[in-house]
Amino acid sequence: MTPPGRPEGECGSAGGAGPALAITGLRHAWPGQRDDLLVIDALVLAAGEHLFLHGPSGSGKSTLLGLMAGVLLPRTGQVAVLGQDWAAMRAARRDAHRAAHVGVLFQQFNLLPWLDVLGNVLLPCRLSAQRRQRAAARHGRAEAGAEALLQRMQLPAASWRRPAGQLSVGQQQRVAAARALIGMPALVIADEPTSALDAALRDEFMQLLREECAAGGSSLVFVSHDERLAAQFSRRLSLAEINRARPAAAVPA
Numbered sequence: 001m002t003p004p005g006r007p008e009g010e011c012g013s014a015g016g017a018g019p020a021l022a023i024t025g026l027r028h029a030w031p032g033q034r035d036d037l038l039v040i041d042a043l044v045l046a047a048g049e050h051l052f053l054h055g056p057s058g059s060g061k062s063t064l065l066g067l068m069a070g071v072l073l074p075r076t077g078q079v080a081v082l083g084q085d086w087a088a089m090r091a092a093r094r095d096a097h098r099a100a101h102v103g104v105l106f107q108q109f110n111l112l113p114w115l116d117v118l119g120n121v122l123l124p125c126r127l128s129a130q131r132r133q134r135a136a137a138r139h140g141r142a143e144a145g146a147e148a149l150l151q152r153m154q155l156p157a158a159s160w161r162r163p164a165g166q167l168s169v170g171q172q173q174r175v176a177a178a179r180a181l182i183g184m185p186a187l188v189i190a191d192e193p194t195s196a197l198d199a200a201l202r203d204e205f206m207q208l209l210r211e212e213c214a215a216g217g218s219s220l221v222f223v224s225h226d227e228r229l230a231a232q233f234s235r236r237l238s239l240a241e242i243n244r245a246r247p248a249a250a251v252p253a
C-alpha cells in the first residue's frame with residue numbers, strides 16, 4: 001500500500017518494495033582499527049516504524065547512522081534503503097537515492113554556511129525531483145513547504161535570507177531539521193537532533209517530527225541520550241542489543 005502523502009507508484013521508482021531499512025550481516029571498522037566496531041546480523045525497519053536508538057558515548061551510534069544513510073559503506077554486509085543496497089550503487093546513484101528517500105540530521109548539521117537558510121532547507125528539493133514534488137504536493141510549492149517548516153521551528157522570517165553559517169548553533173540545528181523533513185523522505189535519520197534546543201523548542205520539534213513522519217508514512221531512526229524522549233517511541237533499542245562486536249577494552253592485549 002502506498003503510504004499516506006506518497007504518490008502512487010513511488011515505491012516502484014525507488015527500485016523495489018523493500019522495507020524502509022534493512023541491514024544484513026554488517027561488519028564495519030574504521031581505517032586503522034584492528035577490530036570491528038559494529039557487527040550486526042540483522043536489523044529491519046518497516047515503513048512508518050519509529051526507532052529510538054541509544055547507547056554509551058563512543059559505542060558507534062553515529063557510525064551506524066552514517067552506514068544507514070549510505071555516507072559510509074560497511075566492510076562487509078548489506079545496508080539497503082527501500083530494497084537498494086548502498087554498496088551496490090555507484091556514487092552518483094547513491095547520492096540520488098539518498099536525496100530522494102533519506103532525510104538526514106547529523107550532529108555536525110552539514111549545512112552550506114555561505115548559502116542562506118531557505119537555500120539550505122530546499123537543497124534536497126534541488127537535488128531530487130521526487131522530494132520537490134512531495135513538498136509541493138503538501139504545501140503548493142516547495143518554497144512554501146520550507147517556509148512552513150522554518151515557521152514551525154520558530155526561526156524568524158528575518159533570518160531566512162541570512163547565510164546559515166551566521167546563525168547560532170541552536171538555530172542551525174533547526175535549519176538542519178527542516179532540511180531533513182522537507183519532501184517527506186521515506187527514512188528520516190536524526191542524530192541527537194534536540195541537543196541544542198531548549199525544552200520548549202524540543203517539545204515543538206518532537207511534535208513536528210511526529211506530524212511530518214505521519215504525513216509521509218516515513219520511518220524514523222532517532223539517536224539520543226535523552227531518555228525522557230524514549231517513551232515517545234514504540235520501538236526502543238540499545239545498540240549493545242544488536243551489536244556483537246566486542247568492546248575494544250575487552251580485547252586481550
Ligand SMILES: Nc1ncnc2c1ncn2[C@@H]1O[C@H](COP(=O)(O)OP(=O)(O)OP(=O)(O)O)[C@@H](O)[C@H]1O
Nearest residue numbers: 030031037055056057058059060061062063064107
Ligand atoms: N571519522 C572517523 N575516523 C576514525 N574513527 C572514527 C571516526 N568517527 C568515529 N570514529 C570512532 O568510532 C567509534 C564510535 O564513534 P561514534 O561517533 O560512532 O560513537 P557514538 O556512539 O555516536 O558516540 P556519541 O554518543 O559520543 O556521539 C569511536 O571510537 C570513534 O573514535
